[in-house]
Amino acid sequence: MFSLAETFSFLDNPNINWKNVILGFTIGQAVFENYLAYRQYQVLKRKTPPVSLKAEVTQETFDKSQDYSRAKARFGFVTDIYNVLQLVATVKYDVLPKLWTVAGSLVQKASPILPSFLGGIITQSLFFVGVQEVISVVLSLPVSYYSNFVLEEKYGFNKLTLGLWISDKLKSFALSVVLGYPILGLALRIFDFTGDSFIAYIMILVLAVQLTFMTIYPLFIQPLFNKFTPLQEGELKTAIENFAAKEKFPLSKLYVIDGSKRSSHSNAYFTGLPWSKQIVLYDTLIDHSTTEETVAVIAHEIGHWKLSHLAKMLVFAQAQIFTSFSLFSAFIRNRSLYNSFGFTTVQPTYIGFLLFGHISTPINLGIQFLFNLLSRKHEYEADEYAKSRGFAEPLAKGLIKLLSENLSSMDADGLYSAYHHSHPILPERLNAIGYISKEKIADIKPFKND
Ligand SMILES: [Zn+2]
Numbered sequence: 102m103f104s105l106a107e108t109f110s111f112l113d114n115p116n117i118n119w120k121n122v123i124l125g126f127t128i129g130q131a132v133f134e135n136y137l138a139y140r141q142y143q144v145l146k147r148k149t150p151p152v153s154l155k156a157e158v159t160q161e162t163f164d165k166s167q168d169y170s171r172a173k174a175r176f177g178f179v180t181d182i183y184n185v186l187q188l189v190a191t192v193k194y195d196v197l198p199k200l201w202t203v204a205g206s207l208v209q210k211a212s213p214i215l216p217s218f219l220g221g222i223i224t225q226s227l228f229f230v231g232v233q234e235v236i237s238v239v240l241s242l243p244v245s246y247y248s249n250f251v252l253e254e255k256y257g258f259n260k261l262t263l264g265l266w267i268s269d270k271l272k273s274f275a276l277s278v279v280l281g282y283p284i285l286g287l288a289l290r291i292f293d294f295t296g297d298s299f300i301a302y303i304m305i306l307v308l309a310v311q312l313t314f315m316t317i318y319p320l321f322i323q324p325l326f327n328k329f330t331p332l333q334e335g336e337l338k339t340a341i342e343n344f345a346a347k348e349k350f351p352l353s354k355l356y357v358i359d360g361s362k363r364s365s366h367s368n369a370y371f372t373g374l375p376w377s378k379q380i381v382l383y384d385t386l387i388d389h390s391t392t393e394e395t396v397a398v399i400a401h402e403i404g405h406w407k408l409s410h411l412a413k414m415l416v417f418a419q420a421q422i423f424t425s426f427s428l429f430s431a432f433i434r435n436r437s438l439y440n441s442f443g444f445t446t447v448q449p450t451y452i453g454f455l456l457f458g459h460i461s462t463p464i465n466l467g468i469q470f471l472f473n474l475l476s477r478k479h480e481y482e483a484d485e486y487a488k489s490r491g492f493a494e495p496l497a498k499g500l501i502k503l504l505s506e507n508l509s510s511m512d513a514d515g516l517y518s519a520y521h522h523s524h525p526i527l528p529e530r531l532n533a534i535g536y537i538s539k540e541k542i543a544d545i546k547p548f549k550n551d
Contacts, residue, residue, distance in 0.1 A: 106297065109431035112438075119441035119456070120192050126462040131185045133466070134520075138174055141510075141517040145171045151512050153528040156538040157501050158511065166508040169256045176252055180244050187240060188459075197452065198443035200236075204229035223289045226451040227282055238274060245270075256508060261363050269363075272325055284310055285451075292433070292450045300426050307422055311415065319372035319379065329356040332382065337392045341380065344396055348490075350403050353377040357384050369398050371406065378406070389506055394499030397492035404486030410479040417475060421468055425461065432457045469520060476523040481533050488534050497536035500527060 149155070150163040191197065207228045208215070215224065249266060253259035261269075284306075291302045323329075332338045332355040345352040353373065360368065360383035371380045380399060387395060405411065432438060438456055439448040487496045504511070504527045513526045525533070 104297075105427055105431040106434070112431070113435045115437050115440065117437055117441075119438050119460075123456065123459040124189060124192055126459060127185060127188050130462050130466065131181055135178060135181065137514070137517045137520055138178060140514040142171065142174050144512050144514045144517075145174060145510065147512060151528045153531050153536075153538055154501070154511055158505055162505050162508075163511060165256070166505070166511055169508040170510045172252060172255070176248065183244065192442075195443050197455075200232050201225070201229055201444070201447075201449070201452070204232055207232070222447065222449050223286055223293070226289055226449050227286055229449075229451065230282070230285065231278070234274070234277065238270065242270075258508075259363075265363070269326065276322065276325075289450055297430065300423070300430060303426055304419070304423060308419065311418070315372075316374065319381075323358075328359045329381070330359075331355065332357050337387065337395060340392050340396050341399055344400065344490075345380075345403065348403050348407065350406060351376050351378050352380060354379040356381045357387060358382070360385055369395075369402060371402050385506075386503070389502060390499055391495070393492075393495040394502065397487055397496035397499050398503070400487035400490050400492045401483045401496060404483035405479065407486060408479070408482050410483070413479070414475070417472065421472075424464075428461060428464070429454060429457050432460065466520075473519065473521070473523050477525050480524050480530070484530055484534055493534050493536060497531055497534055500530060 145167050147167070150158050150160075154163075204225050205228075208225050211228075246266075249259050249261050250263075288303060288306060291306060292299050295302050332341075338355060341355060342352065356379055358381050368383045369381065369386055371378050373379045380402070382395065382399075386398070390398070433450060433453050434448070435453075436448065438460075439445070439453065442452070442456060444452055484496065487493070509527065511527055513522065518526060524530075531538075
């Protein structure tokens with residue numbers, strides 16, 4: 102039978118310097134992404150809005166949006182360098198085997214209190230992940246702090262307090278321990294037990310985790326971070342319920358979420374099981390849109406549901422995960438790879454997977470293009486759906502308001518957009534809807550600091 106492991110067995114070669122391969126891919130990716138960022142930066146220096154927005158958006162809003170996008174781009178450049186340097190240091194100073202040793206001594210210290218079924222390489226892998234995660238959270242603190250409290254703050258979007266920022270970080274960390282570690286432990290056991298036929302079992306686990314997570318996320322996890330209030334009775338609620346009923350959308354609950362607690366960026370989405378869905382509206386969206394515009398945004402969301410976009414994305418994700426694990430099967434026993442990184446006596450599967458993640462960088466870049474292509478196609482289709490229900494005009498106006506208030510980039514370089522954007526940019530969407538620019542849409546104002 103055809104086996105990837107055999108096909109790629111020539112890669113298990115002590116002459117290959119895997120450290121250099123990984124460094125090369127990482128730096129190559131950074132160069133490529135910064136080239137794209139450079140192209141986009143030229144677009145962000147333009148002084149006038151794209152033609153299709155000229156009549157709608159004030160020069161002040163456009164200037165501020167360009168300014169905000171440039172500030173984000175410059176910050177992105179700095180964080181990119183910071184991340185590449187971290188990886189280079191990790192490789193150069195053999196950080197992985199050192200952390201592995203640290204994890205080993207932690208396991209030994211903890212052994213009196215660990216349940217007896219835990220032991221060996223899997224437990225050490227989990228401790229390794231824990232140590233690695235603590236380090237990576239600490240290293241990411243300056244980036245996260247600057248992004249929220251300096252950059253977003255300057256443009257009036259940040260609503261986080263220091264206390265909330267810290268409690269968010271702690272909750273996320275606790276969640277990753279409570280949910281992530283058992284799943285990772287189970288996955289590593291599956292690799293051990295099933296040997297070379299791990300792919301089918303891992304795929305079942307991944308799918309089960311995805312579906313479970315989609316179910317419990319809105320019910321148990323998001324409420325840890327946000328407050329959900331049922332949308333109050335009134336014109337908006339009636340309008341949404343009537344539209345949902347007409348479209349046979351199984352709407353069970355309508356919530357308003359206090360998105361404004363963290364940021365003034367606005368949004369809407371739906372979650373739930375196939376037969377019982379909740380629509381969640383950001384308070385910031387309701388505050389700034391008319392009833393008709395909000396319903397138009399919801400018509401777009403219901404379009405995603407009618408056209409099974411979520412299911413299609415799930416299939417795409419499965420295909421991607423399948424490809425990924427199939428390729429991993431060619432590396433999981435590649436001794437030269439483990440040896441290059443100082444794992445000569447043990448070859449922990451988790452380390453193999455970590456290194457494989459870096460080796461598959463070029464493939465991941467390609468997948469990102471494909472993913473965004475599919476996602477943009479879905480956005481156009483959902484817009485088209487809203488248009489077919491008679492919402493072309495309010496959708497266009499709603500989008501213009503939403504994107505102006507969020508100071509989203511109004512123009513983009515084609516290649517940059519293909520790689521980074523899961524949504525078409527505003528002029529592209531307006532053109533596709535067939536919106537003819539007529540007038541300045543009143544009361545669009547970028548948020549102010551006060
Ligand atoms: Zn959408």
